[in-house]
Amino acid sequence: MSDPLETRVALVGAGPVGLEVAARLAQRGIECLHFERGEIADTIAWFPPGMRFLSPSVLLSIGDAPLETADRAPTREEYLAYLRSVPRRLGLDVRTGHDVVDVKPASGGFALRVRGPDGELDVRSRQVVLAIGELAFPRLLGIPGEDLPHVSHYFEGTDGLAGLRVVIVGGGMSALEAAEACAEAGAKVLLSYRGADFRRYGGPRRRDHRRGTARRQEAIRELSRQGRLELCFSTTPTAIEPDVVRLRREDDHDASIAADRVYLLTGHEPDLSLLAAAGGNPERPVADWRTLESDVPGLYLAGTVTSRSYAKRRFIHDARDHSRRIVAHLLGEPAPPLARPYWRRPRRRRGPVAHWSRRIRKRLRRGLVRTRRAIRRGARVLKARLRGHR
Numbered sequence: 001m002s003d004p005l006e007t008r009v010a011l012v013g014a015g016p017v018g019l020e021v022a023a024r025l026a027q028r029g030i031e032c033l034h035f036e037r038g039e040i041a042d043t044i045a046w047f048p049p050g051m052r053f054l055s056p057s058v059l060l061s062i063g064d065a066p067l068e069t070a071d072r073a074p075t076r077e078e079y080l081a082y083l084r085s086v087p088r089r090l091g092l093d094v095r096t097g098h099d100v101v102d103v104k105p106a107s108g109g110f111a112l113r114v115r116g117p118d119g120e121l122d123v124r125s126r127q128v129v130l131a132i133g134e135l136a137f138p139r140l141l142g143i144p145g146e147d148l149p150h151v152s153h154y155f156e157g158t159d160g161l162a163g164l165r166v167v168i169v170g171g172g173m174s175a176l177e178a179a180e181a182c183a184e185a186g187a188k189v190l191l192s193y194r195g196a197d198f199r200r201y202g203g204p205r206r207r208d209h210r211r212g213t214a215r216r217q218e219a220i221r222e223l224s225r226q227g228r229l230e231l232c233f234s235t236t237p238t239a240i241e242p243d244v245v246r247l248r249r250e251d252d253h254d255a256s257i258a259a260d261r262v263y264l265l266t267g268h269e270p271d272l273s274l275l276a277a278a279g280g281n282p283e284r285p286v287a288d289w290r291t292l293e294s295d296v297p298g299l300y301l302a303g304t305v306t307s308r309s310y311a312k313r314r315f316i317h318d319a320r321d322h323s324r325r326i327v328a329h330l331l332g333e334p335a336p337p338l339a340r341p342y343w344r345r346p347r348r349r350r351g352p353v354a355h356w357s358r359r360i361r362k363r364l365r366r367g368l369v370r371t372r373r374a375i376r377r378g379a380r381v382l383k384a385r386l387r388g389h390r
């Protein structure tokens with residue numbers, strides 16, 4: 001085997017997060033070898049055709065390369081074309097078609113085994129960053145028939161679905177989008193969700209995500225009211241047969257639903273075998289949130305691969321914070337202060353209402369001061385009178 005390739009940082013994965021980390025490493029002049037097993041942004045290519053992201057374009061751009069789109073948020077096609085143009089625009093070197101199959105601690109850092117188009121490569125690096133995403137493994141339901149040819153855990157689009165009976169299982173964004181797209185394409189859709197209603201998103205989420213999710217949920221309800229889609233809450237699939245899906249209802253009775261195509265869109269799990277091979281803990285991938293380092297010194301995680309440790313931060317814009325922290329730690333700089341999450345940024349008030357509310361608050365404050373002054377003056381007068389009576 002030829003001599004190993006030497007580098008400071010080995011970066012694995014070229015999804016949006018891997019690209020953001022690569023851009024920041026390049027900005028700070030840190031040497032890096034970047035490997036991607038498929039094409040750039042391979043997993044975004046699996047998203048349903050025509051899907052529109054919920055995040056606005058400004059939050060999805062990478063490094064200093066602006067993402068310009070006709071609408072506020074990009075479609076899957078626009079974003080894919082943008083991501084694939086990023087290495088050229090930012091002068092990044094991504095080795096596509098290179099699958100990192102092993103990472104082991106070695107003297108002075110790590111030894112990686114990489115399977116490329118021209119055979120295996122040996123790579124030595126001081127640090128490793130895993131930006132390998134979380135779409136590697138579908139979350140299986142563990143029911144009979146899950147592996148039948150007409151069953152899929154990924155939605156590939158609506159081609160050829162018109163007129164077919166499609167059963168979709170799940171209540172998250174992927175399931176809602178797939179159900180809406182299939183109904184629009186003329187398929188006979190049944191959406192099965194285990195909850196008694198769709199989840200109401202609140203708390204730590206961006207406002208546009210909350211609104212986008214609520215809008216999609218409402219669109220599904222509207223399609224159901226129009227009779228273009230059957231919505232079955234409180235149901236779980238128990239078995240899949242070549243042309244039937246068995247759904248268990250709340251009353252413990254099974255219903256048999258005829259189906260030509262079944263999509264089980266119940267989420268994904270990251271593949272943490274590389275972390276485990278290096279001696280890390282797959283149950284708690286990130287050991288220190290200030291640096292994004294795992295419990296193997298020098299091995300970092302960025303992006304959605306961290307979701308098992310911290311499920312709330314799985315958006316592309318969180319990657320900016322991840323890459324800042326990793327690069328600061330690599331350079332021995334103090335950890336940057338925690339970025340205020342976007343959903344907690346204070347809303348700036350503008351316009352006449354804000355103007356009036358400011359004036360009212362000012363008057364109230366003034367009124368309060370006057371009242372306090374009057375009370376104090378009253379107390380003084382009262383004291384003086386009492387003194388006079390003595």
Ligand SMILES: Cc1cc2nc3c(=O)[nH]c(=O)nc-3n(C[C@H](O)[C@H](O)[C@H](O)COP(=O)(O)OP(=O)(O)OC[C@H]3O[C@@H](n4cnc5c(N)ncnc54)[C@H](O)[C@@H]3O)c2cc1C
Nearest residue numbers: 013015016017037042043054055100132133303304315316
């Ligand atoms: C339907 C849908 C809608 C979404 N909408 C939004 C949205 O509006 N806003 C938002 O912020 N997020 C959204 N997301 C989430 C967003 O897509 C993910 O957060 C993002 O793709 C994560 O990027 P990543 O780089 O961490 O992982 P990925 O995009 O999955 O990239 C990981 C890359 O690593 C590569 N890889 C994996 N293992 C290896 C290996 N061993 N060797 C080499 N390469 C490897 C993979 O091929 C892949 O290209 C959405 C997700 C879905 C499914």
